[in-house]
Amino acid sequence: MDVLWVILLLLLPLLLWGSSTFVFYFKKCFYVGWMMVLALVAIPLCILKSGGRSVENMRIIRVLVRHVKYFLGLRYDVSGWEHLQTEGPYVIVSNHQSSLDVLGLMEILPDRCTMIAKKELVYAGTVGLICWLGGIVFINRKKTNDAKNVMADAAKTMLDDQIRLWVFPEGTRNQTGDLLPFKKGAFHLAVQAQVPVIPIVFSSYRNFYLRKEKQFNSGTIRVKILPKIETKGMTPDDVASLCDKSFDVMRAVFVNVSDSKPTSNGPSRH
Numbered sequence: 001m002d003v004l005w006v007i008l009l010l011l012l013p014l015l016l017w018g019s020s021t022f023v024f025y026f027k028k029c030f031y032v033g034w035m036m037v038l039a040l041v042a043i044p045l046c047i048l049k050s051g052g053r054s055v056e057n058m059r060i061i062r063v064l065v066r067h068v069k070y071f072l073g074l075r076y077d078v079s080g081w082e083h084l085q086t087e088g089p090y091v092i093v094s095n096h097q098s099s100l101d102v103l104g105l106m107e108i109l110p111d112r113c114t115m116i117a118k119k120e121l122v123y124a125g126t127v128g129l130i131c132w133l134g135g136i137v138f139i140n141r142k143k144t145n146d147a148k149n150v151m152a153d154a155a156k157t158m159l160d161d162q163i164r165l166w167v168f169p170e171g172t173r174n175q176t177g178d179l180l181p182f183k184k185g186a187f188h189l190a191v192q193a194q195v196p197v198i199p200i201v202f203s204s205y206r207n208f209y210l211r212k213e214k215q216f217n218s219g220t221i222r223v224k225i226l227p228k229i230e231t232k233g234m235t236p237d238d239v240a241s242l243c244d245k246s247f248d249v250m251r252a253v254f255v256n257v258s259d260s261k262p263t264s265n266g267p268s269r270h
Contacts, residue, residue: 024214027072031099034071038064039126046133055114055135055163065106073218074100074208076107080225083198084110089158089165090228091190093182093246094200095254096168097175098209104202104221105166113164116154116186137165139185151185155193165189169246177206177258179251187243191236196228199250204258222257226250 042064046057069075092113094101105115114135122128122138132138137157139150154165167186174180190197201224208219226249234242 020217021214024216027216031068031072034068035065035102036126038068039130042130043126043133046130050133053133053135055112055161057130057134058109058114059111061130061134062106062109065103069103069107072100072103072216074103075220076104076223077220078108078223078225080227081108083225083227084108086196086198086228088195089162089193090196090198091158091186091193092164092166092198092200093169093186093250094166095179095202095250096170096173097202097205098173098211100205100209101168101202104223108200108223108225109166110164112162113166115166116150116168135163148185148188151189152192155189158189158193158195169243175205175209175211177204179247179254182243182247184239184243187239187246188236190231191234191239191242194232194234196230197242197246198228199226199246199253200224201226201250201253201257203254206258224253224257226253 042057042060045060046054049060050056094105114137115131116137116139117131119138119140121131121136124131137150137154157163158165167189169182169184169186170180171183172180187197203222205219205221208217209215229242229246229249231238231242
């Protein structure tokens with residue numbers, strides 16, 4: 001048994017140096033496993049701090065998670081911090097590429113801000129529990145009426161509790177090198193609550209992370225926090241144009257910070 005451990009310890013650096021596929025799975029497994037451990041640490045801290053579910057618990061989660069980027073060889077180059085100095089509630093919209101987005105989110109997450117996420121996440125073990133304790137709003141993407149009701153409740157909560165919500169308007173992870181058409185839920189939310197939309201763009205991960213090709217190298221993610229888009233005075237009839245405007249602005253920035261060419265994707269028209 002001792003000899004087996006020695007062999008494994010000798011093989012590990014060789015595999016990390018010589019096999020990009022091994023590095024990909026090693027980093028992915030480490031990321032998932034370490035996040036579950038961090039969630040286990042965060043659970044009692046959140047309960048002690050807030051007594052249960054509260055957006056204030058996101059501060060604890062943010063502090064515990066921000067070091068993970070160093071283990072994975074990732075760095076963030078953030079610009080536009082001043083646009084997050086907006087008082088009161090607002091809706092953040094950003095592009096969604098992989099589960100690694102959580103690290104970028106925690107890098108810049110403002111106070112009293114939580115997320116809207118798919119309902120399935122609540123069942124992800126310790127990570128699901130810490131998401132619930134952090135006040136994350138869960139929606140069932142397969143049931144449109146349920147999702148609309150959740151958004152309506154979220155708009156009321158934003159105003160009553162003075163919180164901010166982070167939404168991924170593409171609705172699913174996307175690593176095509178472009179943005180997917182936006183769903184309108186985040187913009188209905190902002191208009192209903194009459195709060196600003198703050199777009200945030202993360203550059204493409206394709207220069208260091210390729211899921212299909214099983215590559216996961218070190219890399220730098222450029223993050224652009226864009227000026228807020230006001231919604232005061234807007235009505236449900238303005239949601240489509242607000243969605244399209246946000247898409248166009250974010251797509252142009254994404255292409256610029258990613259040094260990539262746009263494909264045929266266009267803004268949502270439905």
